Amino acid sequence: MTYQLRHSEPLEDIEGVLLNLDGTIFVGDRLVPGAADAVDALRRAGLSLRFGTNTTRMSRTALVSRLQTMGLELEPGEVFTAxxxxxxxxxxxxxxxxxxxxxxxxxxxxxxxxxxxxxxxxxxxxxxxxxxxxxxxxxxxxxxxxxxxxxxxxxxxxxxxxxxxxxxxxxxxxxxxxxxxxxxxxAGKPSPMFFQGAAESMGVELFNLAVVGDDPGADIAGAHDCDAAAILVKTGRFQGGVLTRSMPRPDLILDSVAALPAALGVGF
CATH class of the missing domain: 3.40.50.1000 (HAD superfamily/HAD-like)
Incomplete structure (x- = not known):
């Protein structure tokens, strides 16, 4: 079965990136290989970043501390929660x-x-x-x-x-x-409220936003409902998953977030 994507690499006119955390940036207690370098490359390219999560069990400060311990540099203001x-x-x-x-x-x-x-x-x-x-x-x-x-x-x-x-x-x-x-x-994903709020916090329009995640429902469908670009990574929840025609169609599919800079045309 051929699975038709909505776009080909690289995506253009992207000014902000909303990155899902659990399953996209980290799995368990470790960063996805290449995640920290990918985030650094996006920053150097001048893209606005937010790290999105539905979790309510951990404060933003505690979450940032945990991610910094794993090796990812970010500030509490870059984390957008439900x-x-x-x-x-x-x-x-x-x-x-x-x-x-x-x-x-x-x-x-x-x-x-x-x-x-x-x-x-x-x-x-x-x-x-x-x-x-x-x-x-x-x-x-x-x-x-x-x-x-x-x-x-x-x-x-x-x-x-x-x-x-x-x-x-x-x-x-x-x-x-x-x-x-x-x-x-x-209020959380996949609600349009979540994606709109994240975009507003970055100062970008939804059509200039790329949403990156491992969940075809919460991340990909949610992005589509807001006219944002949707990028599915084959880690976390989707690892080993099979794409079907009934799933929301992503703009791009990447092996992991490590491939994101190239997909956005910003390189390392």
């Missing part, structure tokens, strides 16, 4: 009183908001893990039924822990959607 995406949207809507159902690590991104668990204007749902209980879930249900905006940081069904599979935020988002008969506003 909580940051949600915060930017809430600011635009003028919703300052929040009920936060997110890990403590994500609270720093909502530091300029007021926590209001009595009559919030919005309920923000992330991954609370074992902190979820009936009271917390029922309070969120009541707030939404009373008119609070319903915001989900991500929709992942489960994630892999050292002890096996564990329920993720998407399970609780789905339960609240069913009970309230309301669809949550999604």
């Amino acid at each position: 909580p940051l995406s949600a915060a930017a949207w809430l600011e635009k809507k003028g919703l300052w009183n929040l009920s936060l159902c997110v890990p403590e690590a994500a609270h720093t991104d909502f530091g300029h908001f007021k926590i209001n668990e009595t009559s919030p204007q919005a309920v923000v749902i992330g991954d609370l893990g074992e902190a979820w209980d009936f009271t917390r879930l029922n309070d969120s249900f009541r707030h939404i039924m009373e008119g609070a905006e319903f915001v989900a940081l991500q929709r992942n069904r489960y994630w892999h822990t050292g002890e096996g599979l564990s329920l993720d935020a998407g399970t609780f988002v789905a339960a609240l959607e069913y009970a309230t008969e309301q669809e949550a506003t999604l």
Whole structure:
């Protein structure tokens, strides 16, 4: 079966690059071979960079520290997360009183908001893990039924822990959607809100943005919905995967992020 790409190398008119982290820049506790050199080459070419992630379990500062330990140089301001995406949207809507159902690590991104668990204007749902209980879930249900905006940081069904599979935020988002008969506003990938927010933080237009990731759904489909260029890497989630016609069609497919500078025509 021939899999037709949308473009050929090199992509042109790219001014900013949004790089997925887990599976694209690093896998496990190690950088993908060539990732650090590729990022350096993109910087030397003058491209704006953001490192995107849906994770809510680690603060940006902690995430940057972890990546620096692996050998990647970046600043906290270059990391764009689902909580940051949600915060930017809430600011635009003028919703300052929040009920936060997110890990403590994500609270720093909502530091300029007021926590209001009595009559919030919005309920923000992330991954609370074992902190979820009936009271917390029922309070969120009541707030939404009373008119609070319903915001989900991500929709992942489960994630892999050292002890096996564990329920993720998407399970609780789905339960609240069913009970309230309301669809949550999604702040993380693949929501257009996430990609628009990342582009705005770089000062580039979406049609000048390249999204690089290992997930055909969250990264490639999300980029297409925003008219950004989509580059699939065959590492992480997609490693060993098979391309099918039903998958979102990327503009380019690369063996890894190490090949990205050449694909963008900037070289090393």
